[in-house]
Amino acid sequence: MRFTRLPRWALITCVALLVGARPHAQPVPAVREAQDADFARSVKEWTTAPEFLSPLVDQLPVVRGIPTPKDVLGYHIGAPKRLTKTDAALAYYRALEKASPRIRVTTIGTTDEGRDVTVVYIASEATLRNLAAHTANLGRLADPRGLSEAEASRLIAVTPPIYHLMAGLHSGETGPPEMLMELAYRLVASDTPLIRQIRDRIIVSFTPASDPDGRDRYIDWYRQHMADITEEKDRITGPPYWGKYIFHDNNRDINYSQVTMRAHLDWYLATHPPVMHDLHESVPFLYTFSGQAPQNPNLDPIIYGELPTFANFEMMQLTKYGMPGVWTHGFVDMWSPGYLAFMSSNHNGLVRMYETFGNGGATTMKRRVAPPEGAGQTSREWYRPLPPYKEVLWSMRNNTNYMQTAVLSALQYAASFPDVLVENFYRKSRNSIEAGKKDAPHAYVVPAGQKDLTRVDLLVSLLQRQGIEVTRATDDVTLSDGTYPAGSYLIKRDQPYGRLVKTLLEKQSYPDPALRTYDDTGWTMGLMLQVEVKPTADKAVLDVSVTPVTDLTRTGRLAGATSPATWVIAHHGSNDMVRLRLALGADADVRAARAAFTVGDVTYAAGSFLVPATAGTTLSDAVARLGLEATGLAAAPEVATVPVDLPRLAMFTTWGRTQEVGWVRHAFDTFGIPYELVYKERVRQGSLRTAFDVILIPSQATTGKSLVYDVDRKAGPLAYRKDPAFPTLGTYGETDDVTGGMGLEGVLELQKFVNEGGVLITLGASSYMPAEFGLQREVTAARPTGAFYAPGPIVQAEILRPEHPIFFGYATTTVPVRYANGPLFQVPLEDVAEQVLMRFTGGEEGVLSGLMRGATETRRRPAIVDTPVGKGRVVAFATNPCYRWQNHGEFGMLFNAAVLFWNDRPVDRPAPPPAAEAATVR
Numbered sequence: 001m002r003f004t005r006l007p008r009w010a011l012i013t014c015v016a017l018l019v020g021a022r023p024h025a026q027p028v029p030a031v032r033e034a035q036d037a038d039f040a041r042s043v044k045e046w047t048t049a050p051e052f053l054s055p056l057v058d059q060l061p062v063v064r065g066i067p068t069p070k071d072v073l074g075y076h077i078g079a080p081k082r083l084t085k086t087d088a089a090l091a092y093y094r095a096l097e098k099a100s101p102r103i104r105v106t107t108i109g110t111t112d113e114g115r116d117v118t119v120v121y122i123a124s125e126a127t128l129r130n131l132a133a134h135t136a137n138l139g140r141l142a143d144p145r146g147l148s149e150a151e152a153s154r155l156i157a158v159t160p161p162i163y164h165l166m167a168g169l170h171s172g173e174t175g176p177p178e179m180l181m182e183l184a185y186r187l188v189a190s191d192t193p194l195i196r197q198i199r200d201r202i203i204v205s206f207t208p209a210s211d212p213d214g215r216d217r218y219i220d221w222y223r224q225h226m227a228d229i230t231e232e233k234d235r236i237t238g239p240p241y242w243g244k245y246i247f248h249d250n251n252r253d254i255n256y257s258q259v260t261m262r263a264h265l266d267w268y269l270a271t272h273p274p275v276m277h278d279l280h281e282s283v284p285f286l287y288t289f290s291g292q293a294p295q296n297p298n299l300d301p302i303i304y305g306e307l308p309t310f311a312n313f314e315m316m317q318l319t320k321y322g323m324p325g326v327w328t329h330g331f332v333d334m335w336s337p338g339y340l341a342f343m344s345s346n347h348n349g350l351v352r353m354y355e356t357f358g359n360g361g362a363t364t365m366k367r368r369v370a371p372p373e374g375a376g377q378t379s380r381e382w383y384r385p386l387p388p389y390k391e392v393l394w395s396m397r398n399n400t401n402y403m404q405t406a407v408l409s410a411l412q413y414a415a416s417f418p419d420v421l422v423e424n425f426y427r428k429s430r431n432s433i434e435a436g437k438k439d440a441p442h443a444y445v446v447p448a449g450q451k452d453l454t455r456v457d458l459l460v461s462l463l464q465r466q467g468i469e470v471t472r473a474t475d476d477v478t479l480s481d482g483t484y485p486a487g488s489y490l491i492k493r494d495q496p497y498g499r500l501v502k503t504l505l506e507k508q509s510y511p512d513p514a515l516r517t518y519d520d521t522g523w524t525m526g527l528m529l530q531v532e533v534k535p536t537a538d539k540a541v542l543d544v545s546v547t548p549v550t551d552l553t554r555t556g557r558l559a560g561a562t563s564p565a566t567w568v569i570a571h572h573g574s575n576d577m578v579r580l581r582l583a584l585g586a587d588a589d590v591r592a593a594r595a596a597f598t599v600g601d602v603t604y605a606a607g608s609f610l611v612p613a614t615a616g617t618t619l620s621d622a623v624a625r626l627g628l629e630a631t632g633l634a635a636a637p638e639v640a641t642v643p644v645d646l647p648r649l650a651m652f653t654t655w656g657r658t659q660e661v662g663w664v665r666h667a668f669d670t671f672g673i674p675y676e677l678v679y680k681e682r683v684r685q686g687s688l689r690t691a692f693d694v695i696l697i698p699s700q701a702t703t704g705k706s707l708v709y710d711v712d713r714k715a716g717p718l719a720y721r722k723d724p725a726f727p728t729l730g731t732y733g734e735t736d737d738v739t740g741g742m743g744l745e746g747v748l749e750l751q752k753f754v755n756e757g758g759v760l761i762t763l764g765a766s767s768y769m770p771a772e773f774g775l776q777r778e779v780t781a782a783r784p785t786g787a788f789y790a791p792g793p794i795v796q797a798e799i800l801r802p803e804h805p806i807f808f809g810y811a812t813t814t815v816p817v818r819y820a821n822g823p824l825f826q827v828p829l830e831d832v833a834e835q836v837l838m839r840f841t842g843g844e845e846g847v848l849s850g851l852m853r854g855a856t857e858t859r860r861r862p863a864i865v866d867t868p869v870g871k872g873r874v875v876a877f878a879t880n881p882c883y884r885w886q887n888h889g890e891f892g893m894l895f896n897a898a899v900l901f902w903n904d905r906p907v908d909r910p911a912p913p914p915a916a917e918a919a920t921v922r
């Protein structure tokens with residue numbers, strides 16, 4: 001079935017009817033476009049079946065003076081085995097910019113590795129000339145406080161929406177950055193009615209590569225190892241790294257911790273595109289996101305009308321062109337706000353997303369789409385009326401054709417209703433402010449007087465980063481549901497991003513436990529940071545007198561004796577205690593109190609630092625800079641202490657799963673904690689104890705076996721080495737072969753390391769390994785039943801040995817932790833009292849935010865087990881205390897275990913628990 005095409009001249013003569021009376025409309029050309037015959041021939045050849053092509057993309061006009069992609073790159077988009085690195089793509093966009101006033105290229109930031117992050121704008125010359133004014137108008141509509149309805153209507157009438165496309169967030173999804181170059185050319189050069197309508201009525205903007213570092217590394221890897229693999233069964237793993245740290249999770253960076261993700265957010269908040277559309281690659285042939293349940297109920301209901309409207313329009317258009325396999329439902333839901341493009345819906349815009357089928361490169365390949373035993377995503381459904389084939393020969397050009405045709409359809413829709421899109425954006429922004437006035441909670445209060453202000457400051461700064469206004473109460477605040485001292489932070493909800501305030505700070509109540517979701521179900525910031533945050537239902541809070549918080553610089557305090565014998569630095573749980581320790585220098589004689597102690601009328605918590613007076617300005621400077629409290633004491637206090645000596649720290653990563661390790665590397669780098677990143681090669685080499693005191697294995701893999709054997713050896717050898725031909729490879733580590741894992745010989749070396757006095761620390765899923773491979777011989781690492789389902793909830797944990805240095809800085813014995821789906825440990829009864837440091841309380845009542853189905857399975861299960869082995873120890877966390885730059889409240893346990901108190905345990909063995917209690921502790 002093919003769409004019957006009108007002659008091109010007929011389309012052109014229709015143009016005057018289609019282009020409305022928007023102020024930017026341009027005269028209709030009288031001439032028919034010349035076409036690039038080589039393009040048409042090539043595309044036909046590279047498209048693997050006629051139905052995978054559409055009339056929107058099977059031709060390319062030739063316009064004198066405007067370079068096609070081939071003119072600059074040397075090949076048409078979609079050519080087999082051709083992928084374009086970011087500098088070449090940027091060169092193309094710059095060449096277009098030089099040739100045409102319809103495109104503008106801007107740099108919005110720099111990546112970890114120094115590449116430019118760019119945004120490209122395309123519209124008619126007249127529209128682009130006024131880009132700044134249009135952006136200013138969108139900014140005014142984004143914050144409509146003080147804007148009359150009449151003025152808003154006027155702005156809506158004259159402001160074209162910006163429709164923003166993002167490509168290459170996931171580097172293994174290689175098609176979108178290619179497609180955008182051809183789309184750019186079409187939008188700039190073509191004069192078909194459709195293209196003119198788009199150009200004249202809206203502004204199209206792109207992020208050509210959302211993760212430029214990863215894009216270039218993936219292409220080098222593809223060129224070295226993948227380009228010639230033509231059989232699906234021979235496909236291999238991708239490169240060990242995309243960007244510097246976090247791989248695929250760049251789409252889960254809810255706090256915008258990564259420098260490149262921050263560049264996107266800053267640009268967004270300055271530009272306010274009403275639509276942000278992220279182009280991904282996975283399922284066949286094209287899935288267009290329609291916002292299925294579970295849905296975030298805080299978002300404006302208008303969004304849930306916009307999403308399926310766009311998706312159904314695209315499905316209709318592509319199906320009309322005869323393209324099979326376009327569908328709108330049954331894949332990604334609308335629950336987690338942490339996806340990158342969600343910045344749009346979080347800020348009253350519209351998030352959109354595609355998954356187009358891809359081969360992980362530009363090599364044409366026969367692909368089995370359906371699983372051998374069933375239909376998978378190839379079944380006919382109400383949302384998939386013309387399903388994808390079960391088996392298909394697929395090419396990069398197919399991918400380009402589908403995605404470009406769908407994007408052109410989306411732009412067609414946007415250009416048909418530009419004022420509706422802008423009006424929706426305005427209405428959602430206005431509604432968000434009104435919702436804060438109408439619906440409780442009307443504000444969240446971060447009470448003054450919390451002991452650790454560094455985490456309070458962090459919470460405030462993370463909110464501000466997202467454009468949320470935070471204020472400080474000028475006087476004491478008395479509300480019907482609480483009283484708070486002057487200086488408390490108030491985050492009022494009658495602001496443009498008031499809905500986002502609620503989304504980030506409330507407890508997540510999952511709407512239907514029967515529904516599965518694509519990512520986390522809980523992210524409540526106060527719980528994650530262990531900062532007290534109180535909602536208030538008292539509307540009077542909106543009238544409380546406040547000043548805006550513009551400067552979060554906090555200077556630490558030095559007090560007490562002028563020429564002290566010793567300094568004491570109170571430990572209130574600040575993660576910056578580790579920064580302070582590092583600032584004092586490895587050789588400094590820093591000690592920590594084993595227990596709380598009192599000087600005068602001040603009580604210092606266990607873990608407070610005692611620093612000799614000789615530390616002088618190094619100490620005072622660090623304390624001031626980090627916002628800590630130091631007091632000079634005339635005499636050393638009477639309290640038992642432990643030396644805060646620093647370890648030689650190794651962090652282990654597999655080659656196959658560097659992502660969770662990347663989050664820990666990012667945290668350690670940010671806090672300035674030195675470590676050596678080691679791979680299987682170093683572990684197998686042995687003599688680990690002579691080189692290291694602590695080996696940290698962040699969560700990675702899913703079983704002990706997969707941690708030990710990693711990438712299947714049959715794909716090898718696969719080198720990841722520095723090579724002038726592939727300049728981005730061999731970064732962050734080198735090997736002749738990424739496959740095979742550390743193997744049993746690696747496990748033996750780890751066992752020797754521990755026996756000889758080393759400390760092995762495992763996090764999350766990596767904690768299966770010590771139990772499964774006998775390093776913790778008496779500990780069992782079990783798995784939950786099939787009915788258990790816990791997509792990232794926040795749960796309650798109970799600290800059983802508060803005197804253990806791992807818990808220095810924790811003032812309470814119950815703490816919220818993110819559930820990491822680590823092992824369900826069982827520890828022999830006689831060892832429980834000594835080895836189980838923390839456990840999950842479990843059960844429904846232990847779920848603090850998000851969903852845990854089958855929560856009784858976690859009841860009283862150990863969360864941290866500290867097992868003496870030989871002369872050393874294995875400390876296994878079932879939690880992941882360093883998760884996506886989110887759970888800062890748990891970071892302290894990791895920093896204590898791995899850095900500050902790596903060789904410190906309580907002096908006394910605890911008494912065994914009473915028999916009745918012990919029987920229920922596993």
Ligand SMILES: [Zn+2]
Nearest residue numbers: 170173280281
């Ligand atoms: Zn993706």
